[in-house]
Amino acid sequence: MNAITKDLSKADIEALARYYSTRPYRVHKQKADAKLAKKGAKIHRHKCKKCHSDGGTNPDDDASLLAGQPREYITRAFEKLSNRERPMPKKMRKKFKKLKEKQKKALIEYYVSGGGANK
Ligand code: HEC
Numbered sequence: 044m045n046a047i048t049k050d051l052s053k054a055d056i057e058a059l060a061r062y063y064s065t066r067p068y069r070v071h072k073q074k075a076d077a078k079l080a081k082k083g084a085k086i087h088r089h090k091c092k093k094c095h096s097d098g099g100t101n102p103d104d105d106a107s108l109l110a111g112q113p114r115e116y117i118t119r120a121f122e123k124l125s126n127r128e129r130p131m132p133k134k135m136r137k138k139f140k141k142l143k144e145k146q147k148k149a150l151i152e153y154y155v156s157g158g159g160a161n162k
Contacts, residue, residue, distance in 0.1 A: 068100070068102055068108065068111075069111070070110065070111030070160045070161075071111050071112060073113065073114055075152050075155045075156035075157075076152050077156065079148065079149050079152040079153075080152040080153045080155070080156035081153075082146075082149040082152075082153075083146075083148075083149035083150040083151070083152050083153025083156075084098070084153050084158075086146050086149055086150055087099065087150060087153055087158070090142075091138065091150070094106040094132075094134075095108075095109050097159040098110055098153075098159015098160065098161075099153075099158040099159055100158055100159040100160045101159075106132075106135075109154045109158060110153075110154050110157055110158025110159055110160050110161075111154070111158065111160055112154060112155075114155045117151055117154050118151055121147055121150075124139060125139075
């Protein structure tokens with residue numbers, strides 16, 4: 044993707060941002076383990092909701108939308124953050140690095156289930 048985006052002008056980037064900002068937010072419909080998602084919801088409330096508010100569904104947060112992302116995408120994001128291929132804010136790192144593998148699985152299941160959109 045870097046190869047594609049490096050040739051974009053500032054005007055292109057702004058036009059793309061304007062276009063994406065008009066797109067509605069929709070939760071990706073997919074299967075999730077409800078029991079595990081419930082555990083994930085609890086972990087999210089304790090550790091992540093300060094920045095990823097409304098169960099990871101608030102587009103006005105200064106952080107990524109987590110709820111309703113396709114399973115493969117969110118799993119890959121967790122992997123990249125876990126092995127430090129991808130940076131994250133210091134305050135997020137403090138919480139993220141303490142997560143056990145099974146807690147990460149539960150969080151992923153929560154976001155895959157729709158997170159805060161699944162009320
Ligand atoms: C201090 C604020 C803060 C906290 C607390 C926080 N995050 Fe984040 N998170 C961010 C920001 C900002 C980004 C966007 C970083 C970027 O892309 O450079 C982000 C990005 C992410 C992403 C990448 C999403 C994507 O679309 O690629 C995941 C996954 C994530 N956070 C999970 C978590 C989890 C799980 C927790 C709780 C354990 C958490 N975050 C706590 C601020 C926070």
